[in-house]
Amino acid sequence: MELKQLLVLLLVVIITAGFGFWVQHVPGESKKSIPWPQRAPFLGGGQPDTHAWSRFHIRYYPMTLLLIAFEMEMMFMYPWAVVYVSEGIKALAEMGMFLGILSIGILYGWREGAFKWQ
Amino acid sequence: MAVTWLRRLANQAPVPVFPVVGIAGEAALEALYLSPAVTVVQSPKRARALAVMGSIDYRDQQALRRVHGQVPAPRVTAWCSAMAVPQELSGSAIVVDATDQLGQQIQQAVHSLDAGQQSSDPNLCPDQPPAPWKGVGDGHGGEGMMGGKPYGRPMAMPEDDLRDGLQLDPLVFSIGPFSPLLPPGMAAKVTLHGDVIAGWEVLSRPYELTLPAVFYQALEQPVAVADLELARAAFHIRRLAAALQLNGLGAHARRLRHHAVELKPGQSIDDLVNARVLQSLRWVAGAGKGIVHDENWIRLRGPAARAGGDARDARLNDPAYVALGFEPVVQKQGSCAARWKQWRDEAGQALTLAAAAAKARAMSSPSGAVESPVGELTKSTPPVDISDLMPSLLVGLEWSEAMSVLASFDMAAVRYTDVIQLQGGGE
Numbered sequence: 001m002e003l004k005q006l007l008v009l010l011l012v013v014i015i016t017a018g019f020g021f022w023v024q025h026v027p028g029e030s031k032k033s034i035p036w037p038q039r040a041p042f043l044g045g046g047q048p049d050t051h052a053w054s055r056f057h058i059r060y061y062p063m064t065l066l067l068i069a070f071e072m073e074m075m076f077m078y079p080w081a082v083v084y085v086s087e088g089i090k091a092l093a094e095m096g097m098f099l100g101i102l103s104i105g106i107l108y109g110w111r112e113g114a115f116k117w118q
Numbered sequence: 119m120a121v122t123w124l125r126r127l128a129n130q131a132p133v134p135v136f137p138v139v140g141i142a143g144e145a146a147l148e149a150l151y152l153s154p155a156v157t158v159v160q161s162p163k164r165a166r167a168l169a170v171m172g173s174i175d176y177r178d179q180q181a182l183r184r185v186h187g188q189v190p191a192p193r194v195t196a197w198c199s200a201m202a203v204p205q206e207l208s209g210s211a212i213v214v215d216a217t218d219q220l221g222q223q224i225q226q227a228v229h230s231l232d233a234g235q236q237s238s239d240p241n242l243c244p245d246q247p248p249a250p251w252k253g254v255g256d257g258h259g260g261e262g263m264m265g266g267k268p269y270g271r272p273m274a275m276p277e278d279d280l281r282d283g284l285q286l287d288p289l290v291f292s293i294g295p296f297s298p299l300l301p302p303g304m305a306a307k308v309t310l311h312g313d314v315i316a317g318w319e320v321l322s323r324p325y326e327l328t329l330p331a332v333f334y335q336a337l338e339q340p341v342a343v344a345d346l347e348l349a350r351a352a353f354h355i356r357r358l359a360a361a362l363q364l365n366g367l368g369a370h371a372r373r374l375r376h377h378a379v380e381l382k383p384g385q386s387i388d389d390l391v392n393a394r395v396l397q398s399l400r401w402v403a404g405a406g407k408g409i410v411h412d413e414n415w416i417r418l419r420g421p422a423a424r425a426g427g428d429a430r431d432a433r434l435n436d437p438a439y440v441a442l443g444f445e446p447v448v449q450k451q452g453s454c455a456a457r458w459k460q461w462r463d464e465a466g467q468a469l470t471l472a473a474a475a476a477k478a479r480a481m482s483s484p485s486g487a488v489e490s491p492v493g494e495l496t497k498s499t500p501p502v503d504i505s506d507l508m509p510s511l512l513v514g515l516e517w518s519e520a521m522s523v524l525a526s527f528d529m530a531a532v533r534y535t536d537v538i539q540l541q542g543g544g545e
Contacts, residue, residue: 037187037243042161044297045181046305047248054274054287056312 062114069105073098125232132157133228135196135221136165138185139302141325142533143172146198146217148356151375153221160298162188167224169196171217175303177322178295183242185296192238194227196220210239279311280514288316295322299364299521301530304505313517318509324530329353329490334537336488337497343438343475343482344383351468352378353491354421354461355387358396361458364525365402370395384473387466396462404519405455407511408526414507419493422528425460426452432489438480442471457526464491492528500534 041048076098084091109115135156139147150169151158159165168189174182186195195211197203198220203211212227214220230236249270274287294305303325309317330349335341355378363371370391377390387393399405410418415426423430424446431446433439447463449456474480487494493501504527512520 035187035191035241035245036247037184037241037245038163038190040184040188040248041291042163042188043291043293044300044305045178045185045295046292046297047184048271049290049292049307050274050288051271052289054289055276056286056289056310057279057282057284059312 062109062112066106066109066114069102069109073102129225129229133167133225134159134165135167135169135224136160136162136185136189137298138168138170138174138182138296139325140170140172140174140199140201141303142328143199143302144328146171146220148375149217150220151372152379155221155225162186163190165189165193166228167194167196169198169220169224171198171220172302172325173199173201175295175322175325178303178305181295181305186239187241187243191241192231194224194231194236195239196224196227204242206240206242210237280314280316281311286311290317292321300324300524301327301505304529306508310517315512315515315517315520318512318520320505320508323503323505326533327492327528327530328533328537329492329495333488333490333495334534336482337484337486337495339484340481343442343480344472346482346488347468347472347475348381348383350491351381351465351472354465354468355381355390357491358391358458358461358465361399361522361525362395364521365399367395381469383469383476385469387462387469396458399458400455402455402522404515404522405458406451406453407515407519408454408457408523409452410507410511414510417504417507419501420489420491420528421460421464421493422457422526423493424464425449425456430494432487432494435485435487436483438475438482439471442474442478442480444471454523454526490532492532495532495534497534500532501528503529503531505529 041052077095080091080095132154133156135150136159137143137147137150146169147158150156150171156167162168162185166189168186170182195207196214197207197211198214198217203213212223214223227236231238247270274289276285276287278284279286289310290307291310292305292307294300295303300306301324304323305321307317307319307321308315330353332341332345332349336346355374359371359374359378362368362374374391387396410426415423415428418426418428419430425448427448427450429446429448433444434446447460447467449460449463482488487496489495490501495501508524508527508529511523515523
């Protein structure tokens, strides 16, 4: 029985992989590669002077950090709420410490202007 | 049977066309916008055909080749220009003389291409990397985190960011002369810090602008004031359509362009487009920017000057306009939104004036100066180029704000001498 299940699974893997290879290669036979002039960015006849691999400030970065901070808080709070009654004061103290540390992160985000959408 | 039916159905769809506008190509571009057979697109990568309209300066020929190479093959090139067709395209490009036939002929040519009756344009650019790999080993080709010349272009070196003083990489590129975001012929070297413009150097000035013929005629002979004002209103409305298109309101822009060709004296501007649509331009990015200060202020002319409170207008010296009770419309702020409002108000005023002038059969008096839609047009000093004002206005703005500011100015000089010679006038 187990062998039969494994064989079915193997068959599914082979069919899926085969379909993947077919999709990747068969339609590609008639597909021509994109010529070089079309790989350049459209600048109305102009050209880039520097390589496009450059570091710039992602303006929404502090806000994403803040979102993660709140999200992590919720991830901890759900299981905490389940055991809160049985654990009692110990659970309350642990959550207090956690929220205290998190608040420092939020205050830091505030100072960095994370609440101001630019 | 079904395939034939489907092909017939597909052939009814408008063909996407990328326009390359040269000197005196404005009328052909407008005809292209109005043609139901084509859709004007903002990037050659979305196009099936390239339409070259007007004369292209010799120094921009290489840029034209690059744009041509960015239209995916199989493609069609339509040539609506007094210039000779490049030798490589002579066998495949379609030459169109009548601008009103341009859209139709492009559609037919693309259908022939799809049916295999016509061959695609050859490539004008070689299919080779424009800047081949020159790095050392893997990675970016330099040492550490910076430097090197991967693909022949140097890596950016960090410099102080304009907005928050961080050490970040600037992105340097040249844009134009055939970018839909800039006037035809204008090219600029741009330095970007993220989306903030840190540098704007004008590499080439825009091509000279050709005004509607009636403004040149008014310099030489009396013309009906109604005709002058209808041409003025149509000019402003087309510019407003371009501003709407820039802000993503393509359907309103298309409708406005169609209205501009069938204007009637006395029509209200609110009948042409929902007033709230034009009012919404007050809220777009950059609406409050683009204010010209200090000594450069005097260089603004026409609607741009009046949008900042300067009531100079050559029509005040024309007895016909005085008799019609003409008073220039002015704004106060001199910002991008004020210039757009000025165009709207002047278009509305021109339609009212046209109705009054048609009733009184008013004729203009040639006095050596005509107020054109872009400023005072005289025989000695037609409006000159002001694209050199842009660096001081654009540096520090975000990209979207800068594009709004660019779209609110009349930067190009006005063609005069050769137009007058073509019309058989002049002194």
